[in-house]
Amino acid sequence: MSLIQQKLTPKQKALAINLDSNIYGTFAEIGAGQETVRHFFRAGGASKTIAKAMSAYDKDFSDAIYGKEAHNRYVTQHRLRKMLRYEVSLIEERLSRDDNPGRRFFSYANTVTTINFDKTLKGHGWVGxxxxxxxxxxxxxxxxxxxxxxxxxxxxxxxxxxxxxxxxYGAFFYNDNPRRLISSLYDDIALDDLEIDMIDFMGPAFAYVDNRLMSLQLVKNGMTDAVIFTPGGKNMLPADLLYRKNIFAVRGSFRPVTKVNIDMFESGLKMFMEDADCTEKETEVLFEITISNLKGDGDIDERDFLDRVDVLANLGYTVIISNFSEYYRLINYFAGYTGLKIGIGMGVNNLLMVFDENYYKNLSGGILEAFGKFFRNDMTVYLYPYKDPETHEILTSNNLRVNENLKQLYKFFKHNNRIKDIETYQRQYAEIYSREILRMISENESGWEVQVPDGVADLIKDRGMFGYKNEVELKEFT
Incomplete structure (x- = not known):
């Protein structure tokens, strides 16, 4: 009979570290007392672990140690990394390796701000x-x-x-299993008490770690609602990217990206920027994939996930992974960072889902509450037409059919230009369907290559994405 591994309490973890005479380092905590090092002092045996504990709370004194920060911002990733590296350099400078054989040095730091007196700002910070x-x-x-x-x-x-x-504890005992390290961060902490919305692994212990997969774990485990990473695969703090920006987003499965996706994005973005009277520098563009889309009928296929984001990255796009199945939750999320314009590019089928009351049964205010959150901050839908594969009818905002009891509500938003048709779309793309392309790729049929953006077909073939098999693999398979 296998035994379920019992989670250790913070006190037990601190004691385990204290009892390992080879783990030795410093604690530098700014903004919320010395709450972490307190556990190590109370656990016993701390003299073998703690080289120094400090809280350079005063800005002038902190500047004297770590240097000044641009714009006097101290609760930043830059400040944290500066603290970590400065403290480690002091250990290396002041302790001889010859006199401390076998010792593994570390520095722990945090720079945070807790809830304010008026309780208008909940508080946040960086920990490392x-x-x-x-x-x-x-x-x-x-x-x-x-x-x-x-x-x-x-x-x-x-x-x-x-x-x-x-x-x-996770750094020293779970560094060979980053997923376990991430899940262990919430040992003795409730998900309702804390959100982790960005994590970054670097260095020789994590040489083979893909930080995009680590970001995915945060959303998958319910630690945050959304994560964002750049075309280069760098995890970004949502607030740094979205704060006071105009935001234009396109949701899709992107399995794979097709010419329809890009046409919707380019045509919709052009209209959005004209409406918002903004520049590219003032606008953040995001390609969104939801967790429910990644899961499909089962658990998340990480290879499939990386295939999708690698293609988007190759095209130069920033990706957001979210757990927002309903569009209104995505808009509500964006509105938490900006009061400027928000635009969503979507197809007719997705808009019909937005006007489906069944998606809002969990809301006390039903579809009206959802629309109050969806059509906010001058949010505008840029609607891409859809060609019905059976009737060959082109569906736009003018002829799509919503439920009878929602017709007046639909007309209201359309009349007030909250739903706008993309009229400059490429009509030759009307019969491109991503599911058919995916089937053709997995069955090694030709012809799909011309339906995806330039360079995408070569990338899919070179890396064997989305089930594509080259000639050697086909021979082995057969």
Whole structure:
């Protein structure tokens, strides 16, 4: 009979680290007391682990140690990494390796702001650890951004302390299993108490870690609602990317990206920028994939996930992965970061789903509540036409059919230009269907190559994406 592994408490984790005489480092905590190092002091045996504990809370004193920050912003990733590296360099400078054989050095740091007096700002911060797996190995880092959900400063401080212990323990004991490390961050912490909306692994301990997959774990495990990464695969803090920006997004399965997707994006974005009277620099463009879309009928296929985002990255697009099955939740999320214009490019079929009351049974206000959140901040739908494969009818906002009891509501939004047809679409793309392309790829039929953007077909073939098999694989398969 297999035994279920029992989760350790923060005290037990701190003690386990304290009892390992080869783990030795410093703690630098700014903004919420010294909540993490407190666990190590109380656990016992801390003299073998703690080189130094400090809280350079005063900005002038902190600047004297770590240097000044641009725009006087101290709760930033840049500040955190500067703290981590400075503290490790001090250990290396002041302790001789010859006198400390076998020791694995580390530095833990956080820079946070907790809930304000008026409770209008819940608080957030950066937390990280820089560590060695072996005394002869270079340093690795795990850095994450947190948003507090509790309404009490003391509770937030306690949560931060538990998180810090979990992070340090995970770095030393779970570095060979980053997924387990991520899930262990919530040991003794409720999902309702804390959100982790960005995480980054780097260094020799994580040489083969794809940070996009780690971001996916955050959404999959319910630790955050959405994650964003650049074409280069870099995880981004949503607030840094979306704050006070005009936002234009296109949702899809992108399995694979087709010329229809790109035509919808380019035509819709052009209309959006004209309506918003904004420039590309003032606008953030996102290609969104939902978790429900990734899961399909089963669990998430990580290879399939990477195939999709690699193609989008190759085309130069920023990707957002979310758990927002309903569009109104996506708009509500964007509105939390910006008060500027929001635009959504979508096809007729998706708009019909938006006007389906069955999706809003969980809302006390039903579809009216959903639309109040959906059509906010001057949000506009840019509607791409759809050619019915059976009737060959071209469906637009003018002839799509919504339920009888919603017709007046639909007319209201259309009359007020909240739903606009994309009229400059490429009509030759009307019969491109992604499911048919996917079938052709998996069955090695030719002809699909001309239905995807330039360069995409070669990428799919070179990497064997979406079930594509080259001639050698076909011979082995048959």
């Amino acid at each position: 650890v820089r560590f060695q797996r072996d005394e002869d190995e270079g340093y690795s880092e795990v850095v994450l951004h947190v948003k507090f959900k509790e309404n009490n400063t003391t509770l937030q401080q306690e949560t931060l302390g538990n998180l810090g212990v979990n992070l340090i």
